[in-house]
Amino acid sequence: MISPLKILANIQLEYTDHIIVGCVLLTALMATGIPNIELQTDFQSSLPDTLDPIATQDKVEANFGSSDAIIVLFETDSQPIEEGFVTDIRDPDMIRTLNFLENQLQNEPSISSVNSMASMFEQTPDSKKEVKNVLSLSEASFTNRDYTATTMYVELNNDMTEENIRQATQTINQNIDQAPKYPGIDIQTTGTPVMRNVLSDVLVEDTVKIIAIASGLILVLLMAVRGPAYGAATFAPLFLGLLWTLGAMGLLGIPLTIATIALGSMLLGLGVEYGSFISERIAEETKERGLEEGITTTVPNTGKAVLGSSTTDLVGFLALLLASISFMRDLGITLALGEVLTLTAALVLTPALIIKYERWKTDSSEKGDEQ
Amino acid sequence: MNEKVENTIDNYSNLLFRKPGTVLIIAVIFTAIVASGASNVETVEQNQEDLLPDSLPTMQAFSTISAEFSSDSGTTYTVLVEANPQYSNSNEIRDLRNPEAIRFMRAVSNDIESVDRVSSVSSGSDLFQDIPSDKQGVQNVFNRLGEPRWQNYISEDYQNGLVRVNTVDLTAEEQMEMADTIRTTVEAHEKPSGLDVGYTGQPYIDEAFQNQTNQTMSLTGIAALLGVIIVVVVLFRSFFYGATSLITLIFGVATGFGLFGWLGLNMSPATSGAITMGIGVAIDFGIQPIARYIEERQQLEIEGSVSETIKGVITPMTVGLIAANIGFLSLNVGRVTFLSDLGTLLTLTTTMAYISAFTVIPPALILYDRYFTENGTSGFTLSKIRLN
Numbered sequence: 001m002i003s004p005l006k007i008l009a010n011i012q013l014e015y016t017d018h019i020i021v022g023c024v025l026l027t028a029l030m031a032t033g034i035p036n037i038e039l040q041t042d043f044q045s046s047l048p049d050t051l052d053p054i055a056t057q058d059k060v061e062a063n064f065g066s067s068d069a070i071i072v073l074f075e076t077d078s079q080p081i082e083e084g085f086v087t088d089i090r091d092p093d094m095i096r097t098l099n100f101l102e103n104q105l106q107n108e109p110s111i112s113s114v115n116s117m118a119s120m121f122e123q124t125p126d127s128k129k130e131v132k133n134v135l136s137l138s139e140a141s142f143t144n145r146d147y148t149a150t151t152m153y154v155e156l157n158n159d160m161t162e163e164n165i166r167q168a169t170q171t172i173n174q175n176i177d178q179a180p181k182y183p184g185i186d187i188q189t190t191g192t193p194v195m196r197n198v199l200s201d202v203l204v205e206d207t208v209k210i211i212a213i214a215s216g217l218i219l220v221l222l223m224a225v226r227g228p229a230y231g232a233a234t235f236a237p238l239f240l241g242l243l244w245t246l247g248a249m250g251l252l253g254i255p256l257t258i259a260t261i262a263l264g265s266m267l268l269g270l271g272v273e274y275g276s277f278i279s280e281r282i283a284e285e286t287k288e289r290g291l292e293e294g295i296t297t298t299v300p301n302t303g304k305a306v307l308g309s310s311t312t313d314l315v316g317f318l319a320l321l322l323a324s325i326s327f328m329r330d331l332g333i334t335l336a337l338g339e340v341l342t343l344t345a346a347l348v349l350t351p352a353l354i355i356k357y358e359r360w361k362t363d364s365s366e367k368g369d370e371q
Numbered sequence: 372m373n374e375k376v377e378n379t380i381d382n383y384s385n386l387l388f389r390k391p392g393t394v395l396i397i398a399v400i401f402t403a404i405v406a407s408g409a410s411n412v413e414t415v416e417q418n419q420e421d422l423l424p425d426s427l428p429t430m431q432a433f434s435t436i437s438a439e440f441s442s443d444s445g446t447t448y449t450v451l452v453e454a455n456p457q458y459s460n461s462n463e464i465r466d467l468r469n470p471e472a473i474r475f476m477r478a479v480s481n482d483i484e485s486v487d488r489v490s491s492v493s494s495g496s497d498l499f500q501d502i503p504s505d506k507q508g509v510q511n512v513f514n515r516l517g518e519p520r521w522q523n524y525i526s527e528d529y530q531n532g533l534v535r536v537n538t539v540d541l542t543a544e545e546q547m548e549m550a551d552t553i554r555t556t557v558e559a560h561e562k563p564s565g566l567d568v569g570y571t572g573q574p575y576i577d578e579a580f581q582n583q584t585n586q587t588m589s590l591t592g593i594a595a596l597l598g599v600i601i602v603v604v605v606l607f608r609s610f611f612y613g614a615t616s617l618i619t620l621i622f623g624v625a626t627g628f629g630l631f632g633w634l635g636l637n638m639s640p641a642t643s644g645a646i647t648m649g650i651g652v653a654i655d656f657g658i659q660p661i662a663r664y665i666e667e668r669q670q671l672e673i674e675g676s677v678s679e680t681i682k683g684v685i686t687p688m689t690v691g692l693i694a695a696n697i698g699f700l701s702l703n704v705g706r707v708t709f710l711s712d713l714g715t716l717l718t719l720t721t722t723m724a725y726i727s728a729f730t731v732i733p734p735a736l737i738l739y740d741r742y743f744t745e746n747g748t749s750g751f752t753l754s755k756i757r758l759n
Contacts, residue, residue: 044576047576047579047580047583048583051579051583052569052570052575052579053569053570053571053572053575053576053578053579054571054576054579055569056449056451056569056570056571056575057449057571057572057576059451059453059531059569060449060451060531060533060571063526063527063528063530063531064522064523064526064531064533071432071433071436073432073435073436075435144439145439149435149436149439151436188428188429188431188432189429189432190429190430190432190433190436191433194429195423195429195430195433198423198427198429198430199422199423199707202423202427202705202706202707203707205706206704206705206706206707206710209704209705210701210702210704210705210710213701213704214697214698214701217697217701218694218697218698221690221693221694221697222690222694225686225690226690258422258707258709261705261707261710262702262710262713262714264698265698265699265701265702265714266648266698266699266717267698268694268697268698269652269694269695269696269697269698269699269717269721270651270652270655270695270698272690272691272694272695272698273655273687273688273691273694273695276687276690276691276694277659277687277691280686280687280690281687284683301666304662305658305659305662305663308602308603308606308658308662309654309655309658309659311602311606312598312599312602312603312651312654312655312658313651313652313654313655314651315595315598315599315601315602315651316595316598316599316647316648316650316651316654317647317648317651318598319591319592319594319595319598319647320591320595320647322587322590322591322594323587323590323591324583324586324587325580325583325584325587328587328591332591332647335648335651
């Protein structure tokens, strides 16, 4: 019986162009999924709901609301940079800013409650002394010890999803921009929900940066070791395999999490081996036996060894499906998917690109000889 | 491959052929020493704020709040008291307006308040100066206080009540100890029938995370190892070759993890999958030389096969190693803090697996071929194992 890999080698020799065009079209199709990749930054949601502390937390939030609020930090510098700067948060100008912001935010439909020391003032005070008097009546600590900082707590009406938090933070920042500005007051949003948003942004930026740097360096390495043509023929399928994986994540709804952020570099690091073994063996066999025999020897032999080693990788990754932490399961699925796709790309496309290149080289030299 | 490299490989193959046992023993001793560093590796908790660098404005603001505002720098523990009667027509507590439930909350609150380093405790029982003797009395107090006040501690349907415990300036370890102390203190009280008690808050969630991470690492590590053993034995159709390919995995993961420990690095929930990933990566380096050796042995004697195997796989494996390490080390450019640890662990595992593929696998193959095949070098009984 002819092995499937031998059949693949024959198809690669006969339908080289079709394979290359097919891979390009597949890339275009899969690329449409990339913008749909979801981000998941809520650490707690990755634990099973049945765990006691999580089940209890869910009950507490259902009955008493979420304890996670967006915090707006108002800071002054106790050493004035210029005359007239606000240096103490008990300055009436600070209360004016807080009051304005609190009133504005309370009218926002996405916000359920706003709490700051402004709530204690029915009218804007005229002097610092008046502010001090009002604050002394409250047991709650709205200020830090040296009166250079105060906070405003903003709770949301909607669930703390990535999108809701992002919109609410945007709303708060827009209102901050519209609030009366007094020199010496710095305003910054923070709190766990905002940190989740920042983490989302950093995840995306890091993923792009890591993939770009790793890709560039690996391409340079492959070109240096194998020469420009074989280096590119080894790298291109690897990169396409990575794009297919990212596209599949978007199309299948697998989120990008803190665990899957390393996906790009993992797949580049693992996948490069497959293409590397295949192109090395093709070069070796082609030199001794010619292109056709080089392909029909390499694809079944090296293909089988590569399939074997990738199956072990696959088993390792699929073992992560047994994890109780959901982002580890996502990592397992994503890596397994990426493994299959980068392997397919290396096995199918790398030999096709080398065949195309070798034939082009032969044609060019024949034409050169004729001329 | 230039002549100098080929000669070096020939000499190295000759050394392996002459002294396979010595090379193997040295490798085992080296592995045992390095792997002992794995005992230094701990699983540490990880919060959202641990993932981002302190230089970001959001993180700076969060640090300021934690440092400057005492109420935000502390840790809050929540004890949820829930009415959960099991039988109808019983005397069990059916809602938290029952004075017995309020008394339970007060007793628990008082005891927790006396625990060292607890800064404040608040609960539904704080709403009462003297606890009324009946449900109607409790309801009257609620009516007088108004919903916004009592609903801070008692849910609208009277089924759930809160005891909030605040502490200040506890280290991560002390937070975990405090979580246990609170649980023990509550459980020291006889719980009125019909009431359930649950515990939550960041320390309890962190503890759950840590437990799940440890379980995940053990379970997925064992499952990956078993799965890989089955695959390699089926792939080579030989228990020996399958087991030998696992050597890179065992040596690679053990020494990689050991070095990770010697470097003083720790595991976290986000890096808990690294062992499973490391197993996948390391085994690759075991399979390639064995597959090639089996091919070469069909035509050559042991020494020649070892030499040709190393020459055949060293370039693609070295390229693979460098490329893989480029991928893993590029994780260091990310701003998410744990990525560099993950990159370091994977780099160490992969590099050690690569080293063991050239130092441990060849002597193991030589010893097996020399002493365990039927006719020694002249009768290679496993030559029937072909890859194509």
